[in-house]
Amino acid sequence: MKKTFVFLLFIAVFTSPLICQTASNFTFKFDNGVGIRTEHDWGHIWVQQQQTAFAAGEEQQSVVIKITTFGELGQNTTFKLTNAGKDVRLKDAAPGTYDLKITSKTIGKPGSISFDVTGIVVKAKMKTTVTVTIYKLQASVEEAPMAGKGLASYESKVLFYKGNPDPSGKTGIITFYAKGAHDNKLTPDAVANDISGKIKPGTYDVLVSVDISGKSQKVWFENVTMKADISYKFVTNLNAGTVNYVGANRDTKQLHLYPAGTADRLQGATKPDKASEVISYEPAFGTYACPPGSYDVLLVIGTGSHNEWKKNVVVRSGSRTDIR
Numbered sequence: 001m002k003k004t005f006v007f008l009l010f011i012a013v014f015t016s017p018l019i020c021q022t023a024s025n026f027t028f029k030f031d032n033g034v035g036i037r038t039e040h041d042w043g044h045i046w047v048q049q050q051q052t053a054f055a056a057g058e059e060q061q062s063v064v065i066k067i068t069t070f071g072e073l074g075q076n077t078t079f080k081l082t083n084a085g086k087d088v089r090l091k092d093a094a095p096g097t098y099d100l101k102i103t104s105k106t107i108g109k110p111g112s113i114s115f116d117v118t119g120i121v122v123k124a125k126m127k128t129t130v131t132v133t134i135y136k137l138q139a140s141v142e143e144a145p146m147a148g149k150g151l152a153s154y155e156s157k158v159l160f161y162k163g164n165p166d167p168s169g170k171t172g173i174i175t176f177y178a179k180g181a182h183d184n185k186l187t188p189d190a191v192a193n194d195i196s197g198k199i200k201p202g203t204y205d206v207l208v209s210v211d212i213s214g215k216s217q218k219v220w221f222e223n224v225t226m227k228a229d230i231s232y233k234f235v236t237n238l239n240a241g242t243v244n245y246v247g248a249n250r251d252t253k254q255l256h257l258y259p260a261g262t263a264d265r266l267q268g269a270t271k272p273d274k275a276s277e278v279i280s281y282e283p284a285f286g287t288y289a290c291p292p293g294s295y296d297v298l299l300v301i302g303t304g305s306h307n308e309w310k311k312n313v314v315v316r317s318g319s320r321t322d323i324r
Contacts, residue, residue, distance in 0.1 A: 021047050021048075021049070021117065021118075021119060022045065022046075022047060023045040023047055023102075023115040023116065023117055023132075024115065024116050024117075024118070025114075025115055025116045026045070026113075026114075026115040026136075027112075027113070027114050027115070028106075028111075028112075028113050028136075028139070029111055029112060030106065030109050030110065030111035030141075031109070031110040031111050032109070032110075032111075032225075033223050033225075034111075034141060034221060034222065034223055034224050035220075035221075035222040035223060036139045036219065036220065036221060036222075037219075037220040037222060038136075038137065038217065038218065038219050038220070039217070039218040039220075040215075040216060040217055040218060041136075041137055041217040041218075041219070042135070042137070042215075042217065042238070042240065042291040043135050043136035043137055043239075044135055044136075045115060045132065045133070045134050045135075045136070046132070046133040047117050047130065047131070047132050047133075048130070048131045049120060049121065049128055049129065049130045049131070050128070050129050050131075051121065051122075051123050051126045051127065051128050051129075052126060052127055052129065053125070053126055053127075054125070054126070054127055058127075060127070061090060061091045061092075061127065062090060062091060062092055062093040062094075062122050062127065062128060063081060063090040063093055063098075063100075063120065063122060063127075063128045063130065064090075064127060064128070064129045064130070065079050065090070065100075065102075065129075065130045065132065066129065066130070066131045066132065067102075067132050067134070068131075068132070068133045068134070069133075069134045069135075070133075070134065070135040070239055070292055070317035070318075071135070071138065071161055071162070071237070071239025071240075071317040071318055072107050072138050072162055072237065072239060073104070073106075073107065073113060073134060073136050073138050073239065074104025074105060074106060074107065074112075074113045074134075075104060075105050075106075075107055076104065076105045077102060077103065077104040078102075078103050078104075079100060079101070079102055079103075080100070080101045080103075081093060081098050081099070081100055081120065082098060082099045082100075082101070083096060083097075083098050083099070093122045094122065095122050095123055095124045096121075096122055097119060097120065097121055097122075098120040098121075098122065099116060099117070099118050099119075099120065100116065100117040100118075100120050100130065101114060101115075101116050101117075102114065102115055102116075102117065102132065106140075107138065108140050109140060109141075113136075117130070117132070135239065135291070135292060135317065136239065137217070137219065137236060137237060137238050137239055138236075138237040138239055139208075139219055139221065139234075139235065139236050139237070140235045140237075141221060141224060141232055141233070141234055141235070142232070142233040142235060143230055143231065143232055143233075144230070144231050144233075145229065145230060145231070146229060146230065146231035147229055148198050148228065148229050148230075148231075149229075150201075150228045150229065151189055151190065151198035151199060151200060151201070151228065151229075152198065152199055152200070152201055152226035152227060152228060152229075152230055152231075152232060153196075153197075153198050153230070153231040153232065154174065154188075154196060154197060154198070154199060154206075154226070154231070154232045154233075154234065155174075155195060155196040155231070155232070155233045155234070156172035156173070156174040156195040156196070156208050156233075156234045156236070157172065157195075157233055157234070157235045157236070158171040158172040158208075158210055158235075158236050158237075158238070159235065159236070159237040159238065160238055160240050160241075160242050160289040161237065161238065161239055161240055161241065161242075161317060161318040161319075162237060162239075162318065164242065166289070167287055170194070170195065171210055171211065171212070172195055172208050172209070172210050172234075172236055173194045173195060173208070173209045173211070174194070174195055174196075174206065174207070174208055174209075174234060175206070175207040175209070176188060176199060176204050176205075176206055176207075177204065177205045177206075177207065178204070178205070179203045179204060179205055179222075179223060180205065181205075182205060182207075186199075186204070199226065201226055201227050201228045202225075202226060203223060203224065203225045203226070204224050204226065205220060205221070205222045205223065205224070206220070206221040206222075206224050206234060207219070207220055207221075208220075208221065208234055208236055210236055210238070212238075212279070212288065212289050213279055213280060213281050213282075213288060215279055217238075219236050221234055238289050239317050239318070240289040240290055240291055240292065240315075240317060241289075241290050241291075241292050241315040241316050241317055241318065241319055241320065241321055242287050242288060242289055242290060242315075242319075242320045242321065243255065243257075243281070243287075243288055243290045243297075243313075243315060243320075243321050243323060244285075244286065244287045244288070244320060244321070244322055244323065245284040245285055245286075245299070245322075245323045245324075246322045246323065246324055247299075247323065247324045248324075249299075249301060251301050251302040252284040252285075252299050252300070252301050253282060253283060253284055253300050253301065253302070254272075254280055254281065254282045254283070254284055254299075254300035255280060255281045255282075255284050255288075255297055255298075255299065255300075255323065256272045256277055256280040256297065256298040256300065257277065257278045257279050257280065257281075257290065257295045257296075257297055257313075258273070258276050258277055258278060258295060258296045258297075258298065259276065259278065259293075259294075259295065259296070260293075260294040260295055260296055260311070260312050261296065262276055262296045263296040263298075263309040263311050264311075268309070270298060270307035270308065270309065271304070271307070272298060272300065278291075278293075278295065279291075284299070284300075287320070290315045290321075291315070292315050292316055292317040293314075293315055294312060294313070294314050294315075295312075295313045295314075295315065296309060296310070296311050296312070296313070297309070297310040297313045297323055298310075299323075310323055310324075
C-alpha cells in the first residue's frame with residue numbers, strides 16, 4: 001500500500017515546478033550477512049526536488065538534501081551524487097542530470113540502509129533542493145545464550161513502535177525456509193506456538209508475517225545463521241502510530257480509516273466505502289497499529305443507521321491517537 005502521508009508546501013520566488021519521484025534499489029542489510037526484505041509493507045519513501053534562485057547572500061550550493069525519517073530506522077546518513085558513474089560534489093555540481101545514492105547506518109547492530117534516486121536536475125545559477133521523507137519498518141535479530149539441548153531457540157516480537165509492543169503478544173507468525181529456497185518450507189524441531197520454538201542449527205531464510213486487521217506485511221530475514229544453545233529474537237518495529245476509540249458511545253463497533261478529504265468527497269455519506277478504505281478495525285475499543293497519516297475516520301455505530309465521521313484525524317509515528 002502506497003499512500004502520501006506528508007504534505008510539503010514550498011514557498012519561493014522564481015521557482016520551477018515541483019518534481020515528485022520515487023526511490024529505487026532499497027536495501028537493508030547487516031554486516032553479518034543478514035538481509036531484510038519486505039513484501040506488502042506499509043513503508044514508502046517520498047522524494048521531491050525543486051529548483052529555486054539563490055537568495056541574496058545565500059551560500060551557492062548546487063544541491064541541498066533534506067531528510068525526514070518517521071520512527072527509528074537509520075542514522076549518520078551520507079549522500080553520493082554521481083554522473084556516468086563518477087562522483088560529483090554537491091556544492092558545485094555543473095548543470096545536468098544526476099543520480100543520488102543515500103546511505104544510513106542501521107540503529108543497533110552494524111549494517112546499512114541505502115536507496116537510489118535518479119533524475120536529480122541541476123540548472124545554471126539555481127539551487128536544487130531534494131526533500132526525502134522515509135517511512136519504513138525496522139527489523140533486527142537479538143541473540144543471547146540459552147540452553148536448548150543442541151537446538152537454536154527462536155521467538156518473534158512485534159513492536160507497534162519503540163517501547164510499545166503488540167499488546168496481544170501474538171502478532172508476527174514465524175516460518176522457516178531453506179536458504180534461498182522460499183518454496184522449501186521447513187518444520188522446526190520443537191514448536192511452542194506460532195511465534196516461538198526450537199530448530200536445528202543451520203542457515204535459514206526466516207519469514208515473519210505481521211497481520212494487522214487483515215493487512216498482512218511480510219518481513220524476510222534472509223541468510224540467518226542459527227547456532228546451538230543460542231536464542232534468536234526476530235524483532236519487527238513497524239514504526240507506526242496507534243489508534244484507539246475513547247468516545248462515550250459504547251455502541252461504536254468499528255473504525256474505518258480513509259485518506260483525509262474522503263468524507264467531503266462522499267458528500268457526507270456514512271456507509272463504508274471499501275474502494276477508498278485504508279484500513280479498518282473491529283472492535284472499536286482496542287489499541288491498533290496504524291501507518292502515520294491524516295485520515296477521515298468513519299465510526300460504525302450499532303446497526304449502522306447512525307454512523308459518524310471524524311475528519312482530519314492525524315496519526316503520528318511513535319505516538320497514540322485517541323478518537324472520540
